[in-house]
Amino acid sequence: MAQILAPTSQWQMRITKGSTTASPMTAKMWSSLLLKQNKRGPTKSSAKFRVLAVKSEGYTINRLEGLLNLDLTPFTDRIIAEYIWIGGSGVDVRSKSRTISKPVEHPSELPKWNYDGSSTGQAPGEDSEVILYPQAIFKDPFRGGNNILVICDAYTPQGEPIPTNKRARAAEIFANQKVIDEVPWYGIEQEYTLLQTDVKWPLGWPVGGYPGPQGPYYCGAGADKSFGRDISDAHYKACLYAGINISGTNGEVMPGQWEYQVGPSVGIEAGDHIWASRYILERITEQAGVVLTLDPKPIEGDWNGAGCHTNYSTKSMREEGGFEVIKKAILNLSLRHTDHIGAYGEGNERRLTGKHETASINTFSWGVANRGCSIRVGRETEKQGKGYLEDRRPASNMDPYIVTSLLAETTLLWEPTLEAEALAAQKLALNV
Structure with a gap:
């Protein structure tokens, strides 16, 4: 399992005259020895001892650690x-x-x-x-x-x-008064896969080979089931420290794959928090010597892909009678299925096959508690008659600014023609 932080500083002291072996010493032991040395009085030779950097479990001791951990606050306002x-x-x-x-x-x-x-x-x-x-x-x-x-x-x-700036357009949509009044909430489930550095093969997998079939890995524990938990935990704590609204994390169905959730977040904040969390994850995997990929289908075959399921609700959906509002939103989403799929991430066609808990990319569907649908509605939402919907179509590499703003636009600002609405309602009734 990859290690996140530089290992605890260990020092090796070597007596330069006549000694051919060396024993590792902790920083505490080193300080203790220096104190004893000072009690004896000044040494005759300043070159008697030499501190060397050593390798421990493949890592060279980082003698810059003290500088990297410096707290500048007492010394400068900058x-x-x-x-x-x-x-x-x-x-x-x-x-x-x-x-x-x-x-x-x-x-x-x-x-x-x-x-x-x-x-x-x-x-x-x-x-x-x-x-x-x-x-x-x-x-x-x-x-x-x-x-x-x-x-x-x-x-x-x-x-x-510039063309890759999707935040600007999202900000315009979220600034629309109709959208503001509906206070759109988002809960985004970011899945990702960890790869071994040199071979670009999932963490924990035998090089050039495969682990046992899926089943024991989802939310699993144990050295033969969980690969990269230290990265997931370090990321979780770093996000909380940063002020990101991270709400949970878990091991995913494919070994070496993880998920974390961000939200509920309102409007443009959802995109900002996802991008900040992705940056932090990139930095942590960089330190751990592990490669992060957001590819929606990193391993072909009978393995789950990686998505970015987006839970969504509006004020009207969360109030009494909200289930009918959710159904109307689903109808609108069905009519713009092609537009959404085209904006939901590169390579998503390799993931949305109708297998491995996905719907077909070519067909819109919805259902209660059905993870094989485009849109899933939870049992509790059905029971309470209000709540939220889950859009299961976005890929793990989607741009959250695009997905969140497009959901708001389609369900709050876009109006279909009466003919299209009637036809879509018939199709959805047959689908359910």
């Missing part, structure tokens, strides 16, 4: 802000750091910045400057103190959103 943005693929996260003169509480207090878009596939070399607009702030779990992570979106120097 902080480090890590500006984070989405790269040219629409899935990768990029970041760079800058010093800010004092702690801040709101992104409006931060300056805009820029980066070389030609190096991220987002601008031509002859006009490569892309401008970063700070949009959301989170505490930095890696640097601690008053240091922050800053979620940004990207614009041209003229102030136009």
